[in-house]
Amino acid sequence: MIYTIVYGFTIGAILYFISIGLSLTFGTMRVINFAHTLTYTMGVYALITLVALFKGYFALVATLSIIVVIPISYVIERFIIRRLYGESLDYTFIATFAISLIGVDAIKWIWGVNPYPMSDPIGKYLMFWGLSLPIYRILIVMIAILLFLALNSFFKKTIVGKIVVAALEDKDGVRCLGINVDKYFSIVFVLGSALAALGGVLYAPISSIHPYMGLSILLLSFAVVIVGGMGNLNGTFLSAFSLGMVMAITARYWSQGAETMVFIVMAIVLIFRPIDI
Amino acid sequence: MLEIKNLDVAYGHAKALHDISLNIETGQTAFLIGRNGAGKTTLLKTIIGLLKPLKGSITYQGNEITGLSPEEHYLKGLRYVAQEKKVFSNLTVRENIEIAAYASGEPVDMALDKITSIYPKLKDFLRTKAGQLSGGQRQILLVGRALVGEPKLLLIDEPTQGLAAIVIEEIVSILSGLRDKVSAVIVEQNLAMVNRLADRIYILKEGKVAREIVERSEISDTRGLEEYL
Amino acid sequence: MNKAPASHANHLNANPMKEHGFIDFLVITGGFLLITPILSVHRVTDFMIFCIFVMSFDLMYGYMGRLSFGHLLFLGTGAYGSGLFIRYISGNPLLAILAGIAVAGLLGMLLGLIIVRTTGACFALINLAFNHIGFFLVLSPLRQITRGEDGFGVSASTLGFLNFSSRPIMFGFVLFCLLLVFYLLKRLTSSPFGIMLRSIKEDETRVRFLGYNTFLYKWLNFALAGSLAGLAGTLTALNYNYVNPNAMDVHSNVGVVFASLIGGAGTLYGALVGGVVYMVISNFLPIYIHRWEMFLGFSLLIITFRFRKGVWGYILSLWESGIKKRLLRRPTEEVANR
Numbered sequence: 107m108i109y110t111i112v113y114g115f116t117i118g119a120i121l122y123f124i125s126i127g128l129s130l131t132f133g134t135m136r137v138i139n140f141a142h143t144l145t146y147t148m149g150v151y152a153l154i155t156l157v158a159l160f161k162g163y164f165a166l167v168a169t170l171s172i173i174v175v176i177p178i179s180y181v182i183e184r185f186i187i188r189r190l191y192g193e194s195l196d197y198t199f200i201a202t203f204a205i206s207l208i209g210v211d212a213i214k215w216i217w218g219v220n221p222y223p224m225s226d227p228i229g230k231y232l233m234f235w236g237l238s239l240p241i242y243r244i245l246i247v248m249i250a251i252l253l254f255l256a257l258n259s260f261f262k263k264t265i266v267g268k269i270v271v272a273a274l275e276d277k278d279g280v281r282c283l284g285i286n287v288d289k290y291f292s293i294v295f296v297l298g299s300a301l302a303a304l305g306g307v308l309y310a311p312i313s314s315i316h317p318y319m320g321l322s323i324l325l326l327s328f329a330v331v332i333v334g335g336m337g338n339l340n341g342t343f344l345s346a347f348s349l350g351m352v353m354a355i356t357a358r359y360w361s362q363g364a365e366t367m368v369f370i371v372m373a374i375v376l377i378f379r380p381i382d383i
Numbered sequence: 384m385l386e387i388k389n390l391d392v393a394y395g396h397a398k399a400l401h402d403i404s405l406n407i408e409t410g411q412t413a414f415l416i417g418r419n420g421a422g423k424t425t426l427l428k429t430i431i432g433l434l435k436p437l438k439g440s441i442t443y444q445g446n447e448i449t450g451l452s453p454e455e456h457y458l459k460g461l462r463y464v465a466q467e468k469k470v471f472s473n474l475t476v477r478e479n480i481e482i483a484a485y486a487s488g489e490p491v492d493m494a495l496d497k498i499t500s501i502y503p504k505l506k507d508f509l510r511t512k513a514g515q516l517s518g519g520q521r522q523i524l525l526v527g528r529a530l531v532g533e534p535k536l537l538l539i540d541e542p543t544q545g546l547a548a549i550v551i552e553e554i555v556s557i558l559s560g561l562r563d564k565v566s567a568v569i570v571e572q573n574l575a576m577v578n579r580l581a582d583r584i585y586i587l588k589e590g591k592v593a594r595e596i597v598e599r600s601e602i603s604d605t606r607g608l609e610e611y612l
Numbered sequence: 613m614n615k616a617p618a619s620h621a622n623h624l625n626a627n628p629m630k631e632h633g634f635i636d637f638l639v640i641t642g643g644f645l646l647i648t649p650i651l652s653v654h655r656v657t658d659f660m661i662f663c664i665f666v667m668s669f670d671l672m673y674g675y676m677g678r679l680s681f682g683h684l685l686f687l688g689t690g691a692y693g694s695g696l697f698i699r700y701i702s703g704n705p706l707l708a709i710l711a712g713i714a715v716a717g718l719l720g721m722l723l724g725l726i727i728v729r730t731t732g733a734c735f736a737l738i739n740l741a742f743n744h745i746g747f748f749l750v751l752s753p754l755r756q757i758t759r760g761e762d763g764f765g766v767s768a769s770t771l772g773f774l775n776f777s778s779r780p781i782m783f784g785f786v787l788f789c790l791l792l793v794f795y796l797l798k799r800l801t802s803s804p805f806g807i808m809l810r811s812i813k814e815d816e817t818r819v820r821f822l823g824y825n826t827f828l829y830k831w832l833n834f835a836l837a838g839s840l841a842g843l844a845g846t847l848t849a850l851n852y853n854y855v856n857p858n859a860m861d862v863h864s865n866v867g868v869v870f871a872s873l874i875g876g877a878g879t880l881y882g883a884l885v886g887g888v889v890y891m892v893i894s895n896f897l898p899i900y901i902h903r904w905e906m907f908l909g910f911s912l913l914i915i916t917f918r919f920r921k922g923v924w925g926y927i928l929s930l931w932e933s934g935i936k937k938r939l940l941r942r943p944t945e946e947v948a949n950r
Binding site: 265272286 | 452453456458463465469470473474479481483486487528532
Binding site: 197205328329365369 | 673679681726730733734736737738740741742744745748751752863866869870873903905906908909910912913916917
């Protein structure tokens, strides 16, 4: 049972990393970024390449992979996302989907379709009440908690954070106070993409790596954002971990039903609390 | 100071303003009155740049400002206070002012002093989340936000709507105190307020300027104005 | 001399439905028959089934303005519905088709009660969720009945001349269904119901303020779109003599969205054009262009930023502005010169 909880929290943490960016982009730009997890996938593949170069030093390689992904996400934001501000949903859906199509195919082209194996970089276990828990997974959860606290301070204490919080509620109001909100939204977008890459990089050693990995986790992230509320940072944190637990517990009794259960929860939430974009 | 010529504004295919022309001198307070849907809010939103006109021009202090963005208007000294009394509810009153001070370059403490001198009661609420304020307090906060930096022209949309008489009185006295320092264009239904503050009245009807009133005697004629509401 | 204006006037007063109905029939039948020798009977049958599916999708997307990312749920339901009917109840193909449509329609009515209340992103994703759930259901819990991943074979019995294992007959029957659906939708969209849908798409609040029960119209439309998708599903099952979970694969939804866009949302011919174009692209492009998905992605981007109305819409607008004016000038000149 403890294993299930740890696994649940691990998945929850990864979902949290990815969903933050998605939630913020939803909330600020009203754009559903179907290509969000492209940075997730790209981070992973950058990781694989760099790991081969720098054998060992996982932390360094992980950080580098995330940094590599940032300029790509900036380009996507600058040339495509920005043009989608205020557009109707279907076009943003389709345009961002097109980006992910291009990106995934590019990855297939460069790295091939076959899954890459990768193993737990720490490989050590913590002995806890007679159970051996992988330290790596616990580390992931701790990073998630740290991130949550960091983001909270960022949005509560820094002026940029406060501007984003204000703009999430009343974009015109902020504009009329002379602040170019779009610039800050771009920063938020890139930040969100970097976090998605972080999620990818951390999850890679304990999951299967293939070009379509972004797509499967994207749908789950949508569910997290919907359940947690768009632009609601605390909500995203809670829903990510809750849904992570849902998946872990479902997987224990019904191995294939984990993802479906998340969608059932999402559907139920949508029925009682429809969102309005 | 503010000159609008032959302005046409539309929402998609529906034209909201037809050939609007009006004129406000520096230091004046002008009022826009008219029924709901006459186009008053549309006009303010176009002046501040949230809407783009189909044709026509808006000139401010001799410079053409038609079609500029709200951010650019802010730098020129125009300030817009919208109708719905929307504050940044998740931020405190102090933080609301912080954001207002950000683009103006004015130090936050100076901005706070300025505002609390106009409305001392606000000092008690600095740490309260703006979302918890009453309607009247929010309106005052919004006016306060607009006054940060060096405002030259205030565009205020229905400041007294839904407020109690005492609060309205407070707002009127605040605006009264600002009269010669800042120009203003105010949308209002409250004719008593119009009577006390107006130098000029524009009556809008179905997207057109129905009447322009500049004579003091006509402004005091509250009965006559009522028929336009 | 006196006859010319009279017949001209008659032409103006004639029922446009009747006039165009026959032309549509010729154009569509001709079009599909034309491409058959180039490809194959079996391929074109595939195309036509997909076109029916695109038309059902466009009913929601083009006419009601709601993008669903899980419409395949209904196609799959139709396929399984009819497949299971043939397998366990009766081999009668027509009854099976009706069963498939009925099940899909019923599902549409049930889910519609919940789904139709939503819009935009919510609508798209909740459809996606249910599609995913459906896929999972046929894969796993209902494995006993649906044979899970492996699927099961479907062989309908022959009914009179309707022997569905014969390719030409299948072709003919699918063409017949396509024409039927086309005609049905054409009448529907130019009827008050269709006008109501389009008004709802443009400004639902206004329609509601006028006193109409917009929920009812949206719900009916959703159920209808589901039923027609179910029809496409039943035809798929009969065409391949086989049903498996791929009929409900979530990822395949991109195809129909793409087709609808290429063709131009909101026009029936657009749906057909889009359907055929997408089928051609996805079937033949991979042979010539190795990186066809990338190509698809770039084309999608170009379409969303440049050709909003889709290829067909673009052609239509060219027609409207240029060619039509020149063509129509002659009859009026004739009348004037009389």
